[in-house]
Amino acid sequence: MRLGINVGYWQRDPEDATETVLAAERLGYDHVYTAEAYGSDAFTTLTWYAARTSRIKLGTAVAQMSARTPAATAMHALTLDALSGGRVTLGIGASGPQVVEGWYGVPFARPLERTREYVRILRDVWRRAEPVTSAGPHYPLPLPSSAYAPGRVTGLGKPLKSIVHPVRPDIPVYLGAEGPKNIALAAEIADGWLPLFVDPAKIETVFGASLAGRRAGFDIAATVTTIVTDDLAAALEFAKLPLAFYIGGMGARDRNFHLDLIARLGYAEEAARVQELFLAGRRDEAIRAVPDELADSISLLGPIGRIRERLQVWRDSPVTTLLIAGVKDEPTLKAIRDLVQP
Known part of the structure; x- marks a missing residue:
């Protein structure tokens, strides 16, 4: 099992994770991943860490497709991949x-x-086999005059090929996905899947059919909140925070993919209650309403001995990469590395 870290969103100083990233590199961690929502972007912070490292791979978990056209995302990835010596893994999500x-x-x-x-255009840009075109309908290239009202498109667009030769024409693409159809798409067209909240013991039963078509070498890189402490109760409370936020606040009342995921994991009634409390402004109650069992099943929490025991569930699952989230200090990163890769 490979091991990486996910430093998540950058929000403000002093949230510069450089020391954590450098520690992870020294310890032989495989990847550092960054994220974006509706504040900081994933690529700027990743470039910051790239300039300070030499070996650790650089991933986005995830860059949002709607933030950039496919060509713009392809340009970001090929530029950073070249500057970093071919270390980029591009994780994208809808x-x-x-x-x-x-x-x-x-x-x-x-x-x-x-x-x-989107993925097809990314790969066409990197391969440079010919000028990039796309029939659409979502990202037509060149842009046809019929795409907008008369007079808004010049009709002068022409197929172009990147003026930069990528270091690699096959930069790995991973998909952030939660629903069965989206996970099946990842297994079909991508190099890996980036699950956010996943119970390793339930991957086969809940998503086995979606993953059945994955190719050899397909990477399942799961972000896992990790808290090493003798106070399990406090760790559980902390692990519930992102769950309550995503179930309650990261989606509309009637269309929340995170809530749907938690329901698939067997907590439909509990998730509905968390959302109800969160949307009513009762956020402390929403956090407490997240079941302990749920928070524990998707995380690594408690004393190091307990985490050692819990790791077996991950080893027995289809997960191939653990992305440790929440650990900042080198001694704890080392202790986890020694458990995962003795």
């Missing part, structure tokens, strides 16, 4: 309608179609 339409101001419809088209 996000949800609240963010896509409320923050980026573009339509959310048909996310599976959009993802397939």
Whole structure:
């Protein structure tokens, strides 16, 4: 099992994770991943860490598709990949309608179609076999005059090929996915899957059919909140915070993919209650309403001996990479490395 870290969103000083990233590199961790929502972006912080490291691989978990056209994302990835010596893994995701339409101001419809088209264009840009074209319908290249009202498109667009030769024409693409169809798409077209909240003991029963078509070498890189402490109760409370936020606040009342995921894991009634409390402004109650069993099952919590025992569930699962989230100090990163890769 490979081992990485996920430093998540950058929010403000002093949240510079450089020391953590450098420690992870010294300890032989495979990857550092960054994230974005509707504040900081994933690529700037990743470039910051790239400039300070030499070996650790650099991933986005995830860069939001609606934030950039496929060509723009391909340019970000190929530039950083070249500057870092071929270390980039591009994780992308469709996000949800609240963010896509409320923050980026573009339509959310048909996310599976959009993802397939997006990935195809990324790879065409990197391969440079010929000028990039796409019949659409979501990202047509060149842009046809019929795409907008008369007079808004010049009709002068022409197929272009990147003026930069990528270091690698096959930069790995991972998909952040939660629903069965989106996970099946990842297994079909991507190099890996980036699950956010996943119970390793339930991957086969809940998502086995979706993953059945994955190719050899397909990476399942799961982000795992990790808290090493003798106070298990405090660790559980901390692990519930992101669950309550995503179940309650990262999605519309009637369309929340995170809530749907938790329901698939067997906590439909509990998730509905968390959302109800969160949307009513009763956030402390929403956090307490997250079941202990749920928070524990998707995390690594407690004394180091307990984490050692819990790791067996992850080893027995289809997960191939653990992305440790929440650990900042080198001694704890070392202790976890020694457990995962003795």
